[in-house]
Amino acid sequence: MASVLQFTDVSVVRAGNTILNSVSWSVDSDERWVILGPNGAGKTTLLQVASASTHPTSGSARILDDTIGKVDVFELRPRIGFASTALAKRVPANERVIDVVLTAAYSVTGRWNETYDAVDVRRAQRVLAEWKLESFEERLFGTLSDGEQKRVQIARSVMTDPELLLLDEPAASLDLGAREELLQLLGGYASAPSAPAIVMVTHHVEEIPQGFTHAMLLRGGVIEAAGEIAEVLTAENLSATFGLTLDVTHDHGRFTARAA
Numbered sequence: 001m002a003s004v005l006q007f008t009d010v011s012v013v014r015a016g017n018t019i020l021n022s023v024s025w026s027v028d029s030d031e032r033w034v035i036l037g038p039n040g041a042g043k044t045t046l047l048q049v050a051s052a053s054t055h056p057t058s059g060s061a062r063i064l065d066d067t068i069g070k071v072d073v074f075e076l077r078p079r080i081g082f083a084s085t086a087l088a089k090r091v092p093a094n095e096r097v098i099d100v101v102l103t104a105a106y107s108v109t110g111r112w113n114e115t116y117d118a119v120d121v122r123r124a125q126r127v128l129a130e131w132k133l134e135s136f137e138e139r140l141f142g143t144l145s146d147g148e149q150k151r152v153q154i155a156r157s158v159m160t161d162p163e164l165l166l167l168d169e170p171a172a173s174l175d176l177g178a179r180e181e182l183l184q185l186l187g188g189y190a191s192a193p194s195a196p197a198i199v200m201v202t203h204h205v206e207e208i209p210q211g212f213t214h215a216m217l218l219r220g221g222v223i224e225a226a227g228e229i230a231e232v233l234t235a236e237n238l239s240a241t242f243g244l245t246l247d248v249t250h251d252h253g254r255f256t257a258r259a260a
Helices: 043-050 073-079 097-106 118-130 146-158 176-191 235-242
Strands: 003-014 017-028 032-036 058-063 080-083 164-168 197-201 214-219 222-228 246-251 254-259
Touching: 003 043, 003 197, 017 043, 017 197, 017 222, 032 043, 043 058, 043 164, 043 197, 073 080, 073 097, 080 146, 097 118, 097 146, 118 146, 146 164, 146 176, 214 235, 222 235, 235 246
Parallel strands: 032 197, 032 214, 080 164, 164 197
Antiparallel strands: 003 017, 003 058, 214 222, 246 254
8 A cells, every 4th residue: 555654753843842753654545543642742743744734853754745845735735634623723613514614625714715616515515414414514613512513623624535634632522422423433434445544643542443453652752652553552552651550451443441
């Protein structure tokens, strides 16, 4: 399979602090990755580089056959789906849900004077239906629950049929029912042969949907372990990454972890 993401010795330094330290990593088009690590590990920064939002301080980041620093990122970004709480905060509260999804075509948040064809509207409506949001088309984004906003963000992120999908803590702060509904939808999407490569950041192994194939453990900006998910998400590896002795179980495609 073709590589859609290739980091070679990527480091990111801000105000003298090293956030990512010589990270080398690749993602193929048929892989679905989850990234875990403690607060401050560099997970969100890694996604910012992968989304062409942040340039490495050193090293090379190649995304969809283009190298950051040698490509027009405004042409590259529409090929990347990205959902995050930070992005959601930029969506106007009075924006209709259908427009939240539509504006992904221009990589903007908030309708202005851009134009859309009927085929764009039909595509947005189909995506909303796939994420069980067909009745929300005319709702205002600011009136939605947290779980509903999360699903709208993901619908927006897949609107353009991206070649790479990046999800930053999509299940964070959701109640049990909303979390499980979202993970069920994400698991079905990730398991489909037509799905793009996916990279998802989370703090909890319980938030990993079925269908994910690979995992990375990040600590202090350094990769502690990376590879096939069952080989990486072990009690030994997770205990070392989080600095606490953990018991880890894997049942029916889902993981759990608790203090030993």
